[in-house]
Amino acid sequence: MDTGVKEMVMEDLERFLERREYYRRVGKAWKRGYLLYGPPGTGKSSLIAAMANYLNFDVYDLELSDVKLNSELRRLLVATANRSILVVEDIDCSVELHDREEVEAEKAVTRRNSKHGSKDEERPKITLSGFLNYIDGLWSSCGDERIIIFTTNRKDKLDPALIRPGRMDVHIHMSYCTPSGFRVLASNYLNITEHEHFEEIENLLSEVDVTPAEVAEQLLKNNDPDAALCGLIEFFDAKRKEIEALARLKEEKAARKKERKEKKQQEDEVKKQQEDGTN
Incomplete structure (x- = not known):
């Protein structure tokens, strides 16, 4: 990566590690969110490995496409340790995060179909609200020194709620070679x-x-x-x-x-x- 961007990332990580008392004083969970976006092959996964090595943090790779229910997601997030990085790669295409209202509407349709003899089964889904709630609340409050990183090839495809400040605090564009x-x-x-x-x-x-x-x-x-x-x-x-x-x-x-x-x-x-x- 360009030297200026690399230095910015290192300084941000160092500042994060030094601010335990600051986060406690302002009443915020001691966590930091990064969004890495850019074309394939620009070093997003390599940057995550470099960050983990630099901090000596564990890395948890969360494959959302394998998670079917919000309750299952909850169990996975609770199991992560302190001083860790939670990675969700290719979040724009790894799973379709559904809004709660959409899921409730589909549940109502399923119930109506069941009454009329339809055998369509309800498809388990991770809701966008459930995912964000666990990221903001449960995962943040059950430990310290947590970093979460989303990667995507297409930032414009992401829901603004996923990448707002407070969730993804630092947006890093991984560009073509300079x-x-x-x-x-x-x-x-x-x-x-x-x-x-x-x-x-x-x-x-x-x-x-x-x-x-x-x-x-x-x-x-x-x-x-x-x-x-x-x-x-x-x-x-x-x-x-x-x-x-x-x-x-x-x-x-x-x-x-x-x-x-x-x-x-x-x-x-x-x-x-x-x-x-x-x-």
Whole structure:
């Protein structure tokens, strides 16, 4: 990650650890929420591991798709220990969190169907209100030094109630690879801080979106810096050609759709004229 973002995260974590008495004085649970959002391969899971290592906290990975009832969720949250990180990855697609009113309405429909002989079974669900209540209340009050982290590829798909301040206190955008991020990767993987190809690669980064994971994978392919960086440049060229090909296909599809629409309009006009002439 960029150095500035990394330092911000470390400072926030350190401040959190030092504020036991502050949280107690203001009457808030000693917890901190983080939302990590951005495209796949930008380091969200790696950042969680780094945070856990930095704090020496345990990590609990909560797979919401395996939890069917609010009561089951309650048992899982109670079982988490102090000095821990609770992780819910891909919260936008791991499970559909239903509003309480929606669930109650479906229960009423189920009861009506049962009276009329329908055998449809009620589907167990985690409600949005139940999930938020347990996060805010029970889980927060039954221990200290808790961190909860949500990850998502699409922040805009999340319910605002999930990510408001007080739940997700810090929002961290995990972006595509930047020039500074590339230099960190080159230093880590190739043990170099300067190279004649750096400027060309940094220019390519401004033209083509690639994730840090993709860059790292290319740098892993060869221990020789020259060969590794040349391979990365070739990867950029291939990626750019792929993007251009997809753009052309999209344009051609749009053109065909427009052509079909215009043809349909012409046919409708001819048909209308024929009908008017008959009348």
